[in-house]
Amino acid sequence: MTPHYRAAFQWQSRAVLMRHFTVYRRNWHTAALPPLLEPIILLLAFGVGLGGFIPELAWRGHSVPYLAYLAPGMLAYTAFMTAFFQALFAAYIRMHYQKTWEGQLITQVRLEHVVWGEALWAATLGTCYALIVILVLAGFSITGWIQLYWSSALLVLPLLFLAALAFASLGLLFTALVPTIDHMNIPFFLVIMPLGFASSTYFPLAGDSLWAQLWLTLNPLHHLAEGVRLLLLTGAMNQHLLIACGLFLLMILVLIPIDERLLRRRVLGEG
Amino acid sequence: MIFSDDLNAQREPVLLAEGLVKQFAGRRVVDGVGLRCQAGQVLGLLGANGAGKTTTLRMCYGFLEPDAGTVHVAGIDRHADPETAARRVGVCTQDDTFDTDFTVRDNLVQMSRYFRPRPSALKPRISALLERFGLDRYANQKPDILSGGYRRRLMLARALVHEPRLLFLDEPTTGLDPQARLEVWELIDALRREGLGIVLTTHYMEEAERLSDELLVLREGRMVAAGQSRTVLGDLVGEHMLVLEAADPAAPAVREWARQVGLPEPSRVLSSLHLALNGPGLAQFSAQFGDLRFEVRPPTLDDLFLKLADKS
Numbered sequence: 001m002t003p004h005y006r007a008a009f010q011w012q013s014r015a016v017l018m019r020h021f022t023v024y025r026r027n028w029h030t031a032a033l034p035p036l037l038e039p040i041i042l043l044l045a046f047g048v049g050l051g052g053f054i055p056e057l058a059w060r061g062h063s064v065p066y067l068a069y070l071a072p073g074m075l076a077y078t079a080f081m082t083a084f085f086q087a088l089f090a091a092y093i094r095m096h097y098q099k100t101w102e103g104q105l106i107t108q109v110r111l112e113h114v115v116w117g118e119a120l121w122a123a124t125l126g127t128c129y130a131l132i133v134i135l136v137l138a139g140f141s142i143t144g145w146i147q148l149y150w151s152s153a154l155l156v157l158p159l160l161f162l163a164a165l166a167f168a169s170l171g172l173l174f175t176a177l178v179p180t181i182d183h184m185n186i187p188f189f190l191v192i193m194p195l196g197f198a199s200s201t202y203f204p205l206a207g208d209s210l211w212a213q214l215w216l217t218l219n220p221l222h223h224l225a226e227g228v229r230l231l232l233l234t235g236a237m238n239q240h241l242l243i244a245c246g247l248f249l250l251m252i253l254v255l256i257p258i259d260e261r262l263l264r265r266r267v268l269g270e271g
Numbered sequence: 272m273i274f275s276d277d278l279n280a281q282r283e284p285v286l287l288a289e290g291l292v293k294q295f296a297g298r299r300v301v302d303g304v305g306l307r308c309q310a311g312q313v314l315g316l317l318g319a320n321g322a323g324k325t326t327t328l329r330m331c332y333g334f335l336e337p338d339a340g341t342v343h344v345a346g347i348d349r350h351a352d353p354e355t356a357a358r359r360v361g362v363c364t365q366d367d368t369f370d371t372d373f374t375v376r377d378n379l380v381q382m383s384r385y386f387r388p389r390p391s392a393l394k395p396r397i398s399a400l401l402e403r404f405g406l407d408r409y410a411n412q413k414p415d416i417l418s419g420g421y422r423r424r425l426m427l428a429r430a431l432v433h434e435p436r437l438l439f440l441d442e443p444t445t446g447l448d449p450q451a452r453l454e455v456w457e458l459i460d461a462l463r464r465e466g467l468g469i470v471l472t473t474h475y476m477e478e479a480e481r482l483s484d485e486l487l488v489l490r491e492g493r494m495v496a497a498g499q500s501r502t503v504l505g506d507l508v509g510e511h512m513l514v515l516e517a518a519d520p521a522a523p524a525v526r527e528w529a530r531q532v533g534l535p536e537p538s539r540v541l542s543s544l545h546l547a548l549n550g551p552g553l554a555q556f557s558a559q560f561g562d563l564r565f566e567v568r569p570p571t572l573d574d575l576f577l578k579l580a581d582k583s
Contacts (some may be wrong), residue, residue: 015472019370022381098372099366099367100372102366103369103382106364108354268334
């Protein structure tokens with residue numbers, strides 16, 4: 001294992017991760033509101049509100065209520081967006097404004113540990129927020145608004161962690177590249193928002209053109225949303241889960257060393 | 272005393288750096304610099320802006336990897352064993368890099384978590400540090416309420432939480448008022464007396480003179496002088512500093528005389544002209560300009576700094 005990946009398992013990365021956890025734990029009462037309320041609001045607005053006008057949706061030969069279609073997509077979207085947002089905005093603020101990274105780098109912690117600590121924290125938070133969405137969906141289930149295969153819901157958590165880690169490594173790439181915090185609008189609105197919606201999260205995607213096929217084949221968020229949806233709606237293990245797994249692993253293996261190199265240049269002026 | 276007794280027993284230098292080289296974007300910002308600091312000694316690193324002080328310091332404490340050269344901390348090769356070397360080093364950076372998400376006390380606790388083996392008897396040590404640095408009354412508050420002087424104290428306390436043997440201070444009193452600066456000096460002086468090796472960079476010549484046992488002067492990334500302040504001044508400035516009014520009608524003649532005898536151009540400081548001279552030069556000047564009103568004083572590090580800045 002090369003030093004890029006070995007650092008993920010070293011105590012320094014855990015120390016960075018635990019630092020973020022400690023800060024979060026102290027602010028939990030305000031920090032936990034968005035992940036708790038956002039899915040409720042979105043499920044009510046889109047699932048119940050908009051879904052009221054779309055009684056049934058044709059999906060893979062099935063007819064499903066829009067709320068049931070939306071719920072797994074929101075799980076994927078939450079893990080994706082939370083991890084990316086943390087690795088982009090929160091990490092940038094710690095790096096640039098709070099100088100938390102510099103304070104860590106004068107100890108036994110090295111840059112590769114800071115990178116892994118940030119990525120692991122973003123992934124942890126993304127998974128926790130997805131778990132909150134699962135709990136909210138469970139509440140909806142009790143009311144009888146939604147019918148899902150709940151035994152499968154917890155099975156997707158490890159995959160959501162992997163997905164969040166991959167999207168965190170993408171977020172750190174932009175953290176390394178954007179010149180100022182204002183420039184974050186560029187990746188956020190030109191890459192992340194379109195990716196978040198055009199990935200079978202909120203509506204089904206299909207197309208026969210080469211570009212559509214390429215997009216659907218290589219888009220990890222599409223595979224995650226569809227894989228989780230198939231699992232929760234039909235209870236079936238499926239190839240989308242496997243493809244998503246492979247794409248996320250590839251993203252992590254490729255992006256983390258790039259993040260490290262670019263951040264080394266940005267933070268230390270080296271490379 | 273908050274440091275272990277065996278500190279004073281150490282004979283090998285706590286810092287030995289040799290032949291340090293660092294390039295950024297193809298430009299050598301540090302070129303062949305060497306440092307040596309013993310336990311209980313303060314080594315002052317002097318130079319104008321851009322001389323390479325901070326980069327040299329960063330290579331010594333491991334923030335940057337040197338392109339060439341070696342760094343040994345308490346006998347440990349930093350390149351071969353960076354983790355052990357980092358365990359022996361405390362750093363007070365130029366900017367405040369304490370963690371604004373934690374209280375003053377928790378800043379020290381959090382800092383200790385970045386070191387293995389974990390500092391022993393941590394709780395009493397943190398209490399002792401808070402008391403020593405006058406931070407105990409702010410222990411449960413966030414650092415953003417602290418004044419500049421107390422922020423520096425927190426940075427110092429953070430740098431000491433893991434019982435380092437070598438302390439790096441990068442411009443530790445920049446931006447402080449005279450009273451706060453004096454207090455920080457006293458703290459640094461006490462740490463030196465307890466046997467800690469200290470390497471500091473500063474722009475304040477009085478600070479360098481009062482705190483440093485040895486000086487190392489950098490110019491454009493290279494060492495230009497090293498030793499005790501008198502030696503450094505003698506080497507780089509001269510034995511005497513002659514000061515006369517720039518508006519004196521004889522000033523042009525003095526400039527011309529300096530040019531003829533091969534001295535550098537007298538430097539203008541506000542309304543005065545400053546000219547560095549050795550003993551024979553001063554005698555020659557007195558013989559030539561006996562009627563002129565002038566003052567002769569020993570050179571100071573301010574003179575050195577102005578000279579370095581001028582050449583840079």
